[in-house]
Amino acid sequence: MSQPLVPRILRPRRAAPADAVRPTRADVNFESLRHNLRVVKKHAAGARVWAVLKADGYGHGAPAVARALERAGADGFCVALVEEGVELREAGIAAPILVMGGHYGGALEEVVARDLVPVLHDAGQIEAFARLVRAGTVPGPLDVHLKVDTGMARLGVTMVDLPGLAARLADYPEVRVRGLMTHLACADAPDEGPSAEQIRLFDEATALLARAGVRPEVRHAANSAALLRGQARLDAVRPGLALFGIAPCVGGVPLSEELRPVMRVRTEIVELRGVERGAPVGYGATWRAGRPSRIATLPMGYADGLSRRLSNRGHVLVRGKRAPVVGAVSMDMAMIDVTDIEGASVRDEVVVLGAQDGPLGRDAIGADEIAAHADTIAWEVLTSVSRRVPRFYREP
Numbered sequence: 001m002s003q004p005l006v007p008r009i010l011r012p013r014r015a016a017p018a019d020a021v022r023p024t025r026a027d028v029n030f031e032s033l034r035h036n037l038r039v040v041k042k043h044a045a046g047a048r049v050w051a052v053l054k055a056d057g058y059g060h061g062a063p064a065v066a067r068a069l070e071r072a073g074a075d076g077f078c079v080a081l082v083e084e085g086v087e088l089r090e091a092g093i094a095a096p097i098l099v100m101g102g103h104y105g106g107a108l109e110e111v112v113a114r115d116l117v118p119v120l121h122d123a124g125q126i127e128a129f130a131r132l133v134r135a136g137t138v139p140g141p142l143d144v145h146l147k148v149d150t151g152m153a154r155l156g157v158t159m160v161d162l163p164g165l166a167a168r169l170a171d172y173p174e175v176r177v178r179g180l181m182t183h184l185a186c187a188d189a190p191d192e193g194p195s196a197e198q199i200r201l202f203d204e205a206t207a208l209l210a211r212a213g214v215r216p217e218v219r220h221a222a223n224s225a226a227l228l229r230g231q232a233r234l235d236a237v238r239p240g241l242a243l244f245g246i247a248p249c250v251g252g253v254p255l256s257e258e259l260r261p262v263m264r265v266r267t268e269i270v271e272l273r274g275v276e277r278g279a280p281v282g283y284g285a286t287w288r289a290g291r292p293s294r295i296a297t298l299p300m301g302y303a304d305g306l307s308r309r310l311s312n313r314g315h316v317l318v319r320g321k322r323a324p325v326v327g328a329v330s331m332d333m334a335m336i337d338v339t340d341i342e343g344a345s346v347r348d349e350v351v352v353l354g355a356q357d358g359p360l361g362r363d364a365i366g367a368d369e370i371a372a373h374a375d376t377i378a379w380e381v382l383t384s385v386s387r388r389v390p391r392f393y394r395e396p
């Protein structure tokens, strides 16, 4: 008996373009996204490309990004949460969606009802999966991907537990292991040794399962870094960051020069003032003018994703030229020093992330540069752009 789905899963809400009173916003360029997919496909060399769209598509807005990628030929999608998978189905995505995070709790029925592919990472889950089939919730055997932990100690069946799990699977014909996956901990490390060792263990896991009669059709392990290095391509690849135009670096050198950043974050100067030499700026007076200065206020703060760690460290672009962030970034605003930006005025565009062409030149600030200033990684820079910043989708 099929029952109507209880809407257990709350849907996130984020600022819509129509809410954009403030000039702070993120532009998402679909042409660059499609270009990156083509680059990724070339590197995948025939392996299926499953775009990783966890954390709202790395901050770009998962539903819109998924629709664009599906039309452009992505073979499937990976998300971390059930909620994220549901959101993509509701956006009309028909391609396979793998829920990598594996925390299904009471939502396993929803996973099945939405035709999401669950990841089996613990022997204890087999029984719950099988029960759904026995209860008639799923017509045939339930397809799952089995995740093995080959050296990250995060999620997955350990090599020690794998033989027991393989034997147990034989007792559950209701559960069919169609995919086998692992995740590389050091894909962007200069030393390829740790990845090679993980891949060796993954092959060992594959052989062990085969001896128990379990032969997954799709094996996958590569994230962006592994893919761009030509490691562990197997049957499918799982790139995230590269699709958004940022190449992971190995020893400071990007693994690709072909990718194009997809997101550009911009705002405008809302107030401009002259200050005397010695005048303090911002909370805690952490910056004082070393000369008579012109200070501009931006309507963007750490609650929007402009990290507080950029206080007195980061830069933005005004009229095509760099201006330093001065004083402590506050929740909703930040100040920049535009003393050297000739002609800077209220309503001038300020680029926080991305490129700008202006009367004073052309420059770009990448997620990697921001990450270096904020002591983090490009992944966090992108996912930190908060839901308060509306996303505008561009078709050039």
Ligand SMILES: *Cc1c(COP(=O)(O)O)cnc(C)c1O
Binding pocket: 052, 054, 100, 183, 222, 223, 224, 225, 238, 239, 240, 241, 242
């Ligand atoms: C995030 C993630 C990816 C994608 O990683 P990128 O470095 O962004 O390409 C792939 N697989 C798993 C399991 C992940 O968690």
